[in-house]
Amino acid sequence: MNEESKPLGGKILTKPFLVCAFFAAIAAVLLVKRFIYGIGAVSNLSDGYPWGIWIAYDVVTGTAIACGGYSMALLVYIFNKGEYHPLVKPALLASMFGYTLAGFSVMFDIGRYWQAYNLVLPNYMQFNSVMFEVAMCVSLYIGILWMEFSPTLADWIKAKGLQKMLNRVMFIFIAIGVLLPTMHQSSLGSLLLLAGKKVSPLWHTGFLPLLFLISAITMGYAIVIFESIVSSVGFKREIETPILSKVAGFIPILIGIYLVVRFADIIIRGKIGLIFAFDLKAVMFIIENILYVIPLVILASPGNRVKTRQLFIAAGTLLLAGSVYRFNAFLIGFDPGAGWQYFPSFSEIMITLGVIASEIMAYMIFVKKMPVLPSMRHA
Amino acid sequence: MEIKRRDFLKMAAGTSLFLATGAPAMAREQKSLPPEAVGMLYDSTVCIGCRACQPACKQANDMPVEHSTPDSVWDDPIDLSAKTLNIIKVYTTGRGINKDSETDGYSFIKRHCMHCVDPACVSACPVSALKKNQQTGVVSYNKDACIGCRYCQLACPYNIPKFEFDKTFPQIRKCQLCEHRFKDNKFSACCEVCPTGASIFGKVADLQAEAKKRLTLKPGEYYKYPVAHVKSGQVSYRPVAKYQPKVYGEKDGGGSQILMLAAVSFEKLGMPALDEASDASFSENIQHTVYKGMIGPGVLLAGLLFAAYKSTNKKDE
Ligand code: SF4
Ligand code: SF4
Numbered sequence: 001m002n003e004e005s006k007p008l009g010g011k012i013l014t015k016p017f018l019v020c021a022f023f024a025a026i027a028a029v030l031l032v033k034r035f036i037y038g039i040g041a042v043s044n045l046s047d048g049y050p051w052g053i054w055i056a057y058d059v060v061t062g063t064a065i066a067c068g069g070y071s072m073a074l075l076v077y078i079f080n081k082g083e084y085h086p087l088v089k090p091a092l093l094a095s096m097f098g099y100t101l102a103g104f105s106v107m108f109d110i111g112r113y114w115q116a117y118n119l120v121l122p123n124y125m126q127f128n129s130v131m132f133e134v135a136m137c138v139s140l141y142i143g144i145l146w147m148e149f150s151p152t153l154a155d156w157i158k159a160k161g162l163q164k165m166l167n168r169v170m171f172i173f174i175a176i177g178v179l180l181p182t183m184h185q186s187s188l189g190s191l192l193l194l195a196g197k198k199v200s201p202l203w204h205t206g207f208l209p210l211l212f213l214i215s216a217i218t219m220g221y222a223i224v225i226f227e228s229i230v231s232s233v234g235f236k237r238e239i240e241t242p243i244l245s246k247v248a249g250f251i252p253i254l255i256g257i258y259l260v261v262r263f264a265d266i267i268i269r270g271k272i273g274l275i276f277a278f279d280l281k282a283v284m285f286i287i288e289n290i291l292y293v294i295p296l297v298i299l300a301s302p303g304n305r306v307k308t309r310q311l312f313i314a315a316g317t318l319l320l321a322g323s324v325y326r327f328n329a330f331l332i333g334f335d336p337g338a339g340w341q342y343f344p345s346f347s348e349i350m351i352t353l354g355v356i357a358s359e360i361m362a363y364m365i366f367v368k369k370m371p372v373l374p375s376m377r378h379a
Numbered sequence: 380m381e382i383k384r385r386d387f388l389k390m391a392a393g394t395s396l397f398l399a400t401g402a403p404a405m406a407r408e409q410k411s412l413p414p415e416a417v418g419m420l421y422d423s424t425v426c427i428g429c430r431a432c433q434p435a436c437k438q439a440n441d442m443p444v445e446h447s448t449p450d451s452v453w454d455d456p457i458d459l460s461a462k463t464l465n466i467i468k469v470y471t472t473g474r475g476i477n478k479d480s481e482t483d484g485y486s487f488i489k490r491h492c493m494h495c496v497d498p499a500c501v502s503a504c505p506v507s508a509l510k511k512n513q514q515t516g517v518v519s520y521n522k523d524a525c526i527g528c529r530y531c532q533l534a535c536p537y538n539i540p541k542f543e544f545d546k547t548f549p550q551i552r553k554c555q556l557c558e559h560r561f562k563d564n565k566f567s568a569c570c571e572v573c574p575t576g577a578s579i580f581g582k583v584a585d586l587q588a589e590a591k592k593r594l595t596l597k598p599g600e601y602y603k604y605p606v607a608h609v610k611s612g613q614v615s616y617r618p619v620a621k622y623q624p625k626v627y628g629e630k631d632g633g634g635s636q637i638l639m640l641a642a643v644s645f646e647k648l649g650m651p652a653l654d655e656a657s658d659a660s661f662s663e664n665i666q667h668t669v670y671k672g673m674i675g676p677g678v679l680l681a682g683l684l685f686a687a688y689k690s691t692n693k694k695d696e
């Protein structure tokens with residue numbers, strides 16, 4: 001383990017860290033307000049739009065962006081492609097924080113958080129509820145991610161015996177760690193099935209679970225590439241381009257499958273005409289899919305896959321594509337009827353930014369203190 | 380690589396543990412009316428818009444009054460809310476002078492929970508806080524179970540469940556058909572006080588028959604409209620309006636225990652146009668097909684365990 005990755009070292013209180021800390025502090029103050037005066041005091045959520053950016057971003061989009069650990073585990077352990085191993089730990093770490101903070105966001109989004117344990121009381125569990133499945137899978141997966149990361153923690157505290165033991169049973173956590181995201185990333189899409197006519201036919205389809213799953217996997221690979229380039233530049237390290245370009249090779253295939261399902265479904269249901277309405281929904285639909293086509297075109301050519309710049313643009317647009325898809329499905333395409341509207345309030349946005357900032361802060365601390373990033377010559 | 384017997388057992392145990400946590404969830408039919416289903420028939424053409432049902436609902440359910448104008452002297456909610464479980468709204472067109480007409484007319488509509496036959500809110504709720512009574516079919520709410528996720532709000536096609544966004548310790552509010560009054564042999568307060576018979580309570584089967592009968596009446600002829608309860612024996616004798624040929628709630632969204640009649644199209648009255656298939660059966664069938672009683676995930680996990688074991692051990696050896 002030690003040969004493969006090393007702590008970065010360096011001081012914690014850098015400028016970017018302090019900026020993040022500032023945003024996290026604002027969010028903390030606003031959250032105090034939320035817990036005293038209620039959800040309405042800080043958000044524009046309403047009976048028509050019961051879910052806003054805390055769900056659409058923090059949970060639905062945030063966990064998809066945090067699928068790096070899942071996507072890499074699929075590659076490395078399930079398809080047995082060991083050469084990608086150096087990318088696993090940083091991906092895992094980002095996933096761990098992404099999911100942990102999604103779990104945290106849920107706790108301030110739900111109104112009766114002090115009863116959240118009802119989810120595990122047998123007399124209350126409701127197995128037909130998609131929400132139940134999502135809640136169980138996501139919380140279990142948060143635990144699994146910490147377990148998957150635990151050998152690194154054990155290594156850090158120099159508990160060699162513990163680390164060895166953990167590594168021996170690790171395959172169990174890895175397997176469950178692939179199963180759970182497969183289940184809940186698709187179910188995050190299934191959440192919208194029940195909303196029926198309230199979701200525009202451009203997004204409401206029986207294929208929601210499949211589309212959410214494929215797009216989450218693509219976002220997983222995209223974030224691995226994106227994060228790897230950003231942290232190389234940010235921490236002034238050599239960029240792992242050869243291995244990243246191999247990862248990028250899987251993306252066009254996945255986007256291809258995704259787009260075929262997406263459009264075949266809309267055409268077969270006879271809803272393609274809605275695109276030409278040129279209202280907000282149609283425009284957002286077009287933007288969403290253009291964002292998918294860009295990385296598809298870039299990465300389809302092997303020549304582009306070895307260029308860091310092209311990789312970066314492709315990964316960035318793909319992350320955006322998946323995010324816009326999720327926002328469209330949950331907010332833009334969601335119409336509870338006349339009279340209701342939603343745009344996130346300033347406080348709501350600040351809280352979400354604070355959550356993202358804490359995620360980045362935690363990541364910075366961990367890579368500096370623990371053996372996470374691949375050990376290589378500093379550029 | 381060879382898998383040792385002990386490891387194989389470890390794998391199998393893990394798999395069945397997961398299987399055991401899965402529910403016996405299998406594909407299901409759309410739900411049908413419970414045997415003792417009770418509900419309401421609201422006839423818009425009989426409603427005079429007196430709104431006697433609104434304060435009666437508040438009183439029966441200990442709900443606060445609500446002002447929509449600053450110096451209002453009345454309880455005057457403008458829509459359903461966490462304080463208002465029942466409301467009479469009015470549709471107007473043109474000059475708004477002809478009752479129950481789509482030209483220069485107006486028409487009332489009463490809104491509250493429809494007590495769906497196959498409710499989306501019940502399917503949505505992760506903690507069984509919303510439940511449909513097996514006998515009466517009343518969809519009720521239990522605040523001790525609710526975690527406040529608001530998925531029921533997202534799911535309900537009529538936007539009925541309301542959430543107390545302004546409270547520190549909020550809960551969901553919705554009409555529960557005055558279920559708490561049943562034990563004293565009383566029924567929905569809104570029906571009890573309705574002076575004209577626009578809202579009547581009763582067994583859904585009786586209400587369906589009553590609604591169908593009204594659709595066969597000739598406009599202009601006089602008919603004895605039951606008041607308060609379909610079987611009360613009290614009637615109001617009045618001329619029949621020109622009905623839309625539809626009982627709203629008979630099949631809409633999988634059917635509901637609240638039925639409606641009107642002379643103006645239901646869409647104009649703000650009632651959503653829903654399919655006959657319930658969203659709950661659509662959603663649950665997709666989930667159940669994917670999960671097949673957790674056998675699918677169980678098999679997948681077994682495969683994953685095998686693959687993960689193989690690849691992690693290869694590295695160690
Ligand atoms: S109207 Fe809405 S709240 Fe009432 S039973 Fe139907 S789905 Fe549930
Ligand atoms: S808000 Fe409460 S009642 Fe509604 S779905 Fe969530 S837990 Fe159930």
Ligand code: SF4
Pocket residue numbers: 435436437439440464465491553554555556557567568569570
């Ligand atoms: S049945 Fe009861 S709770 Fe429901 S609208 Fe009528 S009075 Fe209100």
